[in-house]
Amino acid sequence: MSTHTLAVLVENSPGVLARVAGLFSRRAYNIDSLAVGPTENPNISRMTIVINVENHALEQVIRQLDKLINVIHIAEVKPLESIQSELLLVKISATNSLKAEVERVVDSFGAKIVDWDDQSMTIEATGDPEKIANLLTAVGTFGIRELVQSGLVALERGSSALSDRTLSAQSIPTADGGQADYQN
């Protein structure tokens, strides 16, 4: 089993998330995370799906996903060839007296304190999963009251864009389909 990140361009239409999630569920593919949001094109949404599968199963996942009519393009995004990032919001038990100490930890991760009162502080951080895990370990010593994480999003490095290679729909005449040679 190994982890793979898929970038999936889908039509921005109702039910698409249910179709994708349902496919993973009924074919027993395990999703580690799924993030979805709008893109530069209002008709297209982009999903970033992290899955944990055998290598030969990855191809199956991609081919099954590709059968969904609303799925326009699928690409595997390799960690070394892409920017991969998660968002973390974590609320820690830290009184104001500890603020300087917390700030020092937070700064070292390029994160920031976005809310505080006399009982707690909330830290916002972005980065790859490893960095987020390390930050959580570091602030864990203060005591974690609550945390929320987004799924991973990923974008390939360099100037190319997924949508460059994909968004060409052919027009096909609406003739009556399939003439069978009945009992040929």
Place this chain on the structure above:
Amino acid sequence: MSTPNGTAMNGATSLVKSLEAAGVDVMFGIPGGAILPAYDPIFDSTIRHILVRHEQGAGHAATGYAQVTGRAGVCIATSGPGATNLVTPLADAAMDSVPLVAITGQVPSAAIGTDAFQEADIRGITMPFTKHNYLITNPDDIPRAIAEAFHIANTGRPGPVLVDIAKDALQRATTFNWPSTVSLAGYHPHLEPDSQSISDAAALIAQSHRPVFYVGGGVIKANASRELMQLAELLGAPVVTTLMALGSFPASHPLHMGMPGMHGTVSAVTALQKSDLLITLGARFDDRVTGKLSSFAVNAKVIHADIDPAEIGKNRFADVPIVGDLKATITALIPALRSALSKNQPDLSTWLRQVNHLKSTYPLGFDIPTDGTISPQYVIQQLGKISGLDSIFVAGVGQHQMWASQFIPYEKPRTWLNSGGLGTMGYSVPAAMGAKVGAPDTTVWSIDGDGCFQMTNQELVTCALNNIPIKVAIINNESLGMVRQWQTLFYEGRYSNTSLESKRIPDFPKLADAMGCVGLSCDRPEDVDSIIEKAMSINDQPVVVDFRVHRDAMVWPMVAAGTSNDEIMIAREMAPDWDSQEL
């Protein structure tokens, strides 16, 4: 007579005009509240609407129609229970790659999500087993959705598409705009096979000494029987046809080794097991064919041609994958193979001798009961002989289905219909009805079990009232026969809930008579032929024959579920005599 674009009408009329524009000539359905607006323009339409007695019947009838004509079948139902009754036929069509378009009414858009009367999220329910589906709430979207639905259902790997339309979208004003093209960013079926794959396949075939054509239902879907014949005769290798492929290659052909799988012939099962190359055409390595997958054809390389890329490598690694339309694929493979064979013509004579020896040593057969009762296999064999091989035979699911696959030698594509993938009991009567509508000049026999028949026989009323004179042979062993067979073999004969007592109740001929059909019954072996001939002579009414057969007949050969195909049994506790074979 087409309707000009830009014509003002309501959504319901736009729906019916769209179905007409898509070339629909017949649809099967039942009206109800949410779909009611559509039934008003249906009243005036050129499309023949056949009023069924249960929506499941509409769905299977549309499937039967599609399977004999090759064109998408159409069914229509109302929201809620009308729609959920289509669930089984849609799942059935998905498993057997049948082009189907289902239209359902939905509650008004403002009521969606409120648990309104007769509301069911049919789009959500059918997502797993439709090729695609729609929920339409804007009447302007109706023509495009219908055009796309037919395009998706008919092209690529065929399959069912559902279009759910909110009642207010049917009622509201719109202008009719039938699109001249469809454009789907995420749907591009790959039709032309890659030329490198074709030459790789040809080269591999020319090096093989024990090749087998493993032929699936895709060959029938692609109308590629003639091409298959040319390819098979060019190589001169054995051909096996799966349950879904019977008729794609003539059963009488010397290269035909029969059907592989759980109840396949020894020759077909063993040809696959001992092969060094499976030339897989439109088949999907289903568990009922492979048996225990890890022991299936372990020495064979695999060429896998299919229009659906997701089938390739799903269950079995393909050494040479070919994605494309099978007609195009086989057409390309013929000259490539001819060229490869001109350089290297392998000698297949030993291999053919081996498989032919199996074919002649282990033909399909059955025992005649000693108690004077009728052998079910004999009835089915005689149906094929007397009705002839231009007839269409439509089975339910169970023992009678397997016997109908074994004892009628299908010679032509689209003459054998059954529920292969989903295994839907109750498929036969409504599917036969749809088949007869699609091929009105052809004799259509439903071969059904007494269990299956009691699930969907209400459609005989539809047949009687609509001049759809199908013939039904009930293979009445007063049991859920296949389940009973498993109880005999694997549950020590503890017959829990498999006795239907259907030689006592219901009285099938009376039931047939009550539904406007001719009801006949047959108790004695010596009457079988004459009663089939009597049924053949009645063509103005549906006919139901209750063949009251021996209860303990079993389907053989058999590979028990989950075991290796090497463990095939030709009768109870009887394996083939492998020592006498040179394999």
